[in-house]
Amino acid sequence: MLQVRDLKTYLYLKRGVVKAVDGVSFDLASGETLGLIGESGSGKTMMGLSLLGLPPKPAGRIVAGSIKLDGRELVGLDEEVLSREVRGRQIAMISQDPMTSLNPVFTVGDQVAAPIRAHHLAGERSAIDMAVAELDRVRVPSARERAGDYPHQFSGGMRQRVVAAMAIACRPRLLIADEPTSALDVTIQVQFMDLIEKIQADTGAGILFITHDLGVAASLCHRIAVMYAGRIVEMAGVDRLYSDPQHPYTQGLLDSVPILGRRQKRLKSILGSPPDPLSPPGGCAFHPRCPHAMEVCRQQVPPTVAMSDGGHVACWLKVDSTA
Amino acid sequence: MVEALSYLSRFGIKVLHRNKVSSGFPYVASLVLALVVISALFGPWIAPYQATSISLADAMTPPAWLDGGSAAHLLGTDNLGRDILSRIIAGARVSTVVAFYAIVLSGLIGTGLGMAAGYFGGIVDAVISRIIDTQMAVPSIPLAMLFAAVLPPGEAMVIFIIVLSYWTWYARIVRGEVLSLRERDFIALAKVAGVGTPTIFVRHLAPNLLNTLLVLATLQFGSVIVFEAGLSFLGLGIQPPQVSWGGMLSDGRNFIEVAWWLITMPGLAIMAACLASNLLGDWLRDTFDPLRRQVF
Amino acid sequence: MARYITKRALQGLIAIFGALLIVFVAQRLSGDPVALMLPMDASEADFAAMREALGLDKPLLVQFAIFLGNALTGDFGQSYQWNAPAMGLLIDRLPATLELAMAGLFFAVLLAVPLGVFSAVHRGGWVDRSAKIFAMLGQAVPGFWIGLLLILFIAVELQWLPAYGRGTPAHLVLPAIALGWYPVAAMTRTLRSSMLDVLESDYVRMERAIGLPERTIIWRYALRNAAVPLVTMVGVYFANMLGGAFVIEVVFAWPGVGRTVVDAVFARDFPVVQAGVMLSAVVFVVMNLLVDLSYGFIDPRIRRG
Numbered sequence: 046m047l048q049v050r051d052l053k054t055y056l057y058l059k060r061g062v063v064k065a066v067d068g069v070s071f072d073l074a075s076g077e078t079l080g081l082i083g084e085s086g087s088g089k090t091m092m093g094l095s096l097l098g099l100p101p102k103p104a105g106r107i108v109a110g111s112i113k114l115d116g117r118e119l120v121g122l123d124e125e126v127l128s129r130e131v132r133g134r135q136i137a138m139i140s141q142d143p144m145t146s147l148n149p150v151f152t153v154g155d156q157v158a159a160p161i162r163a164h165h166l167a168g169e170r171s172a173i174d175m176a177v178a179e180l181d182r183v184r185v186p187s188a189r190e191r192a193g194d195y196p197h198q199f200s201g202g203m204r205q206r207v208v209a210a211m212a213i214a215c216r217p218r219l220l221i222a223d224e225p226t227s228a229l230d231v232t233i234q235v236q237f238m239d240l241i242e243k244i245q246a247d248t249g250a251g252i253l254f255i256t257h258d259l260g261v262a263a264s265l266c267h268r269i270a271v272m273y274a275g276r277i278v279e280m281a282g283v284d285r286l287y288s289d290p291q292h293p294y295t296q297g298l299l300d301s302v303p304i305l306g307r308r309q310k311r312l313k314s315i316l317g318s319p320p321d322p323l324s325p326p327g328g329c330a331f332h333p334r335c336p337h338a339m340e341v342c343r344q345q346v347p348p349t350v351a352m353s354d355g356g357h358v359a360c361w362l363k364v365d366s367t368a
Numbered sequence: 369m370v371e372a373l374s375y376l377s378r379f380g381i382k383v384l385h386r387n388k389v390s391s392g393f394p395y396v397a398s399l400v401l402a403l404v405v406i407s408a409l410f411g412p413w414i415a416p417y418q419a420t421s422i423s424l425a426d427a428m429t430p431p432a433w434l435d436g437g438s439a440a441h442l443l444g445t446d447n448l449g450r451d452i453l454s455r456i457i458a459g460a461r462v463s464t465v466v467a468f469y470a471i472v473l474s475g476l477i478g479t480g481l482g483m484a485a486g487y488f489g490g491i492v493d494a495v496i497s498r499i500i501d502t503q504m505a506v507p508s509i510p511l512a513m514l515f516a517a518v519l520p521p522g523e524a525m526v527i528f529i530i531v532l533s534y535w536t537w538y539a540r541i542v543r544g545e546v547l548s549l550r551e552r553d554f555i556a557l558a559k560v561a562g563v564g565t566p567t568i569f570v571r572h573l574a575p576n577l578l579n580t581l582l583v584l585a586t587l588q589f590g591s592v593i594v595f596e597a598g599l600s601f602l603g604l605g606i607q608p609p610q611v612s613w614g615g616m617l618s619d620g621r622n623f624i625e626v627a628w629w630l631i632t633m634p635g636l637a638i639m640a641a642c643l644a645s646n647l648l649g650d651w652l653r654d655t656f657d658p659l660r661r662q663v664f
Numbered sequence: 665m666a667r668y669i670t671k672r673a674l675q676g677l678i679a680i681f682g683a684l685l686i687v688f689v690a691q692r693l694s695g696d697p698v699a700l701m702l703p704m705d706a707s708e709a710d711f712a713a714m715r716e717a718l719g720l721d722k723p724l725l726v727q728f729a730i731f732l733g734n735a736l737t738g739d740f741g742q743s744y745q746w747n748a749p750a751m752g753l754l755i756d757r758l759p760a761t762l763e764l765a766m767a768g769l770f771f772a773v774l775l776a777v778p779l780g781v782f783s784a785v786h787r788g789g790w791v792d793r794s795a796k797i798f799a800m801l802g803q804a805v806p807g808f809w810i811g812l813l814l815i816l817f818i819a820v821e822l823q824w825l826p827a828y829g830r831g832t833p834a835h836l837v838l839p840a841i842a843l844g845w846y847p848v849a850a851m852t853r854t855l856r857s858s859m860l861d862v863l864e865s866d867y868v869r870m871e872r873a874i875g876l877p878e879r880t881i882i883w884r885y886a887l888r889n890a891a892v893p894l895v896t897m898v899g900v901y902f903a904n905m906l907g908g909a910f911v912i913e914v915v916f917a918w919p920g921v922g923r924t925v926v927d928a929v930f931a932r933d934f935p936v937v938q939a940g941v942m943l944s945a946v947v948f949v950v951m952n953l954l955v956d957l958s959y960g961f962i963d964p965r966i967r968r969g
Contacts, residue, residue, distance in 0.1 A: 142866055145865065195964040499682070598808060631812045
């Protein structure tokens with residue numbers, strides 16, 4: 046359904062260029078959930094915004110690559126066409142902070158009805174009815190009464206449900222969930238992830254689940270892509286990735302957090318700090334922190350090596366072992 | 369998104385550079401202000417004529433570049449043949465003198481009360497804050513009317529009226545600054561060391577307020593000039609024969625249909641002085657205190 | 665909210681009391697009012713009788729109490745010029761001032777909203793840059809001088825619109841522009857900066873992500889958020905204008921409160937001046953309260969908090 050090829054999104058700032066997304070490729074099928082994992086600054090959020098054609102203005106721009114949704118090329122589409130036919134209609138997003146993602150001076154019902162109205166799926170009157178149905182679907186209790194309330198009258202978890210209702214109101218083919226649970230309490234998190242699974246079962250949407258939380262990703266995703274400094278360094282099915290990580294960075298990530306059902310010797314954090322986005326290290330961007338760094342890692346960007354299980358990894362260590 | 373931006377900001381990178389901080393030093397504005405001050409100090413020596421000397425033969429001469437204009441009167445003359453340029457130079461004196469005293473006095477009163485309110489807090493703060501609130505609830509122009517009706521007109525009255533409405537600005541801002549300064553270590557240390565309150569005020573608080581006060585005073589210079597011009601225009605401020613820009617506008621108003629320069633020239637002088645003080649004030653503010661710009 | 669409003673109302677009352685105190689003190693400064701009211705050749709007995717009639721022979725505190733009592737009923741004495749109740753005289757002039765204030769504000773908002781929004785949306789564009797220059801001028805050029813220039817060019821040179829007096833809607837245009845001149849500049853800058861904040865907010869990003877047209881986002885969803893500080897300004901300016909647009913009213917010979925008070929100052933008609941000051945103080949306090957209340961309608965978060 047979704048094919049992303051060699052996508053590059055750069056931020057042109059006064060002090061230089063940040064290659065936020067630097068040649069990312071992946072596929073995503075209907076009904077599939079792909080986890081996009083990385084530290085903050087790895088470019089995963091910018092990846093999600095790029096799919097919507099919404100890199101932050103005026104600094105951000107998609108400079109190269111292709112995004113195809115059901116065969117239609119989205120890169121280079123007119124801003125107005127994107128608004129009318131793609132955003133909210135075919136691709137929608139649940140953003141990370143429910144506290145700030147809703148307009149404080151409009152009722153929740155109005156905001157959920159907004160995409161329905163904008164995409165002409167219903168007239169004014171029935172748009173509200175549909176909005177109420179969506180709020181009901183995301184299990185906002187007594188949805189009809191609460192549709193007239195303002196965001197500040199909802200709890201954080203409920204607000205995130207409202208955001209989800211806005212996102213799925215037009216039955217998008219692709220749902221981007223950008224850290225949708227990071228601002229929520231743990232119990233609310235679990236409820237919300239159940240909800241996302243239910244939404245997927247109901248609508249058959251493909252989900253790009255952006256997170257830095259390996260545990261959350263493990264419970265929800267079919268496949269995982271690990272991002273570092275604007276590139277995908279490893280992609281694999283969720284079982285293989287957690288049981289047998291190939292990239293040193295993935296290994297480091299898995300060793301640094303406790304994950305339910307995974308045997309770990311002891312936790313240790315990755316050495317060093319994330320790269321300066323304005324001047325990332327040459328060669329493999331991870332080499333200054335990598336315990337296995339070799340001379341070639343400093344010189345050249347590693348190629349992407351296909352794995353037997355259908356995943357792939359970008360690391361010089363694997364080039365040698367498979368060559 | 370928020371996270372991504374805060375990540376970038378860790379490296380000191382601003383994604384959304386919105387307001388251009390501090391631009392270059394405003395040379396033109398400073399030059400204009402210098403001209404105003406020089407005119408105020410040395411007016412009688414640089415003006416081509418005496419501002420009040422009447423010459424009916426030369427009445428209503430248009431500015432030099434117009435038909436009927438004369439190089440002897442660059443900006444023309446008024447209905448009594450008085451030279452406009454000389455009168456504008458003379459008017460600069462009143463504007464500057466009034467602005468100077470008004471700003472110094474309201475600055476002293478406002479700073480004193482603001483420091484007291486911020487430093488002592490409690491009942492002192494409550495009383496002073498209420499006075500400020502009250503003062504701000506009475507619009508300044510009606511208040512000016514009230515005192516214009518009971519006090520003898522002239523420079524002293526204009527200064528009094530301006531101080532009456534302007535001191536609150538200093539008091540409010542100084543109070544806020546002192547409230548935050550009070551919590552800082554060096555004040556606490558001074559207190560522990562047994563330094564007396566007057567010394568703390570003069571030696572420790574005042575120097576830290578200097579930048580703020582300078583910015584505010586510069587910004588107010590223009591605003592005071594406009595205020596004084598308004599009063600004098602109404603006939604409630606500076607009284608003839610003393611020359612003021614507002615008074616010139618008021619005189620010229622009667623001849624608006626025959627001599628456009630009579631109301632245009634003094635207005636341009638007011639505009640230039642006010643614009644210059646605003647530009648210089650903005651620059652000072654951006655330079656001294658780029659982060660706390662919303663205060664003004 | 666209710667507590668906040670109560671607190672503000674109390675502050676307002678204190679402010680009005682303060683204004684009364686100032687007015688009373690100023691009245692004492694004005695010298696002997698009796699001297700103004702009686703003919704030059706009046707006898708000492710006439711003076712004493714008049715003082716007693718006016719209550720001027722009583723202790724100062726008692727006089728203040730009497731003054732307060734009268735003030736509460738809107739009684740500031742008789743106008744010497746018109747021989748009519750001073751406050752009533754001003755209330756009669758209020759419609760003219762109200763008309764001018766509303767027109768001036770309408771002009772200001774009409775210009776400031778599109779200018780502010782366009783400046784923010786096309787930041788750094790030519791509208792933004794011109795609006796910035798315009799705003800600088802707006803703050804440096806006194807409105808009454810703009811009024812004089814308008815009279816000079818529009819009324820005298822081009823003869824398009826009348827310059828003086830009140831009557832037809834055409835009479836309203838020039839004074840309204842002169843009066844709205846300063847607020848336009850201030851409002852444009854305020855709206856621009858609040859709009860910029862809103863346009864960078866997460867909810868506007870969300871609105872973009874669900875495919876709302878940019879026009880709808882800006883004019884329907886973002887503007888209402890960005891307009892909150894604007895409402896304060898509208899309220900404050902309106903209050904200032906209602907208290908009398910003194911200089912503008914004089915420039916355009918507009919028969920409103922402001923001009924009446926200025927005339928009264930010249931005529932030493934002190935009761936009218938007092939009534940004028942109190943009228944503006946009360947209007948100012950009431951308008952500020954209304955502004956506080958109006959936040960609740962624009963921003964539902966405040967309604968409960």
